[in-house]
Amino acid sequence: KAINPATNEEIPVWVADYVLGSYGTGAIMAVPAHDERDWGFAKKFNLEIRQVVSPLSAGPVRIYDSINDALKKAPQDLESAIEDYEKIKAGEKIYTQYGILINSNSFTGLESAEAVKKISKKIGAELKAQYKLHDWLISRQRYWGAPIPIIYCEQCGEVPVAEKNLPVVLPEDVDFRPTGESPLVRSASFQKVVCPKCGLPARRESDTMDTFVDSSWYFLRYCDPHNTQEIFDKKKVAAWCPVTFYVGGAEHAVMHLLYARFFSKVLRDLGYVSFNEPFLKLRNQGLILGEDGQKMSKSRGNVVNPDEIVDKFGADTFRLYEMFMGPLEEAKPWNATSIIGIRRFLEKVWSLSLSAKPTENLHLSNEARDELSYWVAKTTKKVTDDIVNFRFNTAIAALMEFTNYLQGATLPVAEQIKVISVLLRLLYPLAPHITSELWHRLGRQGQIWQQAWPEYDPKALRLNQVILAVQVNGKLRGQITVKADISEAEAIKIAQANIDVSRHLAGKTIKRTIYVAGKLINFVA
């Protein structure tokens, strides 16, 4: 008989060869509603699956409250959040994240983190972190690596290389033909040493260190790379580290990043660094896949060679396309056709910049002036925010829209020169070569990278327009930008014509329309 100590309810006991060996020994308590494996077991044997944690951030009330906020970010996130929520509610999907406790007697309504503490206290348990650590064997039988500075003497045993003789440098008299041993074993200059202790002939350690040893502290050495006296100058590391923002592949989450933290903590304990964590913020970039959607590899023959792309389209097109392909974190397949669109965009920027139209006496109406200020403000804000948040793809999209607007606008020369200067400065971090060249060709002073980042008037951001969320049967299907004082009938007409919305209305009869001025339209069909 087993009693759940948190609820005092009796729980069924099952004996099965199912618990993972790495989990430990003894009995475990299963949580069928919130653990993948327990869920599978409960489904198989028709056990009760009682949900006790509800998805906090995907609750329908919160979705409605924050609809405008969510719209600004990504409508598809909102949609999938609603779908997930409905599936979880229906018991078709498992929820394994933190949330709010439900069906939990006195703990109902608590957030998970808080509940863990309260439940532990009630049952008299203590929170303890479990580490599954093993020793790390760092020696490798290969040439490329930092030599392990140890000398073997028949008299004295293992003797460290004297500090004044560090670092031990890799030899050049090596033969790389395969023998099953490291080339260092057969390098005479490397092997022939004398014992630092007794001076008798001795042998040098021929293993080198795992390169993870180097990557565990390279960011500290980068702060003081030419120091020949010590690992680094503490003051320099204190000035530059910890690393504010780390961008790397997700494959580093379990090894490199963990080892780097170990090294940092040891160096902290030894007084070399004063921080606890080496990296304050981490973002994983996604892989660029081959055109077939598979990981690029020579054997698959789907490798895209950057040099060829640069030769054909230029370096700016190449880098801009990589940034434009999609969100930084996502894996994205290369597309040889899409890159042409980026090349055309840069060609557009080029011809626009060099074609000041002869409209010297043109008078700009108040409305046209407002529109110009609006575009400058909107684009500057968007590109600035997006670059800070690594959303390069949407920054580029905003610059494309801005360029299209400028192509269609008729502006006095003075205004045109001003606004092109804004466009070039916003585009510079993303496409530095073409913008530097244009800056020069336009006869501008100094280098483009010496210029201040564009500023904008926040008041100009309001162009008397609002964005309406358009739903079909309560699900977000699109959004429309309309005049703030638009009539209900007119807004509904525009919403129905929206391509994303009309797709979901096709073949249906609209029974009712809910209109919330300035916010949303919901078609019940």
Ligand SMILES: [Zn+2]
């Ligand atoms: Zn010796």
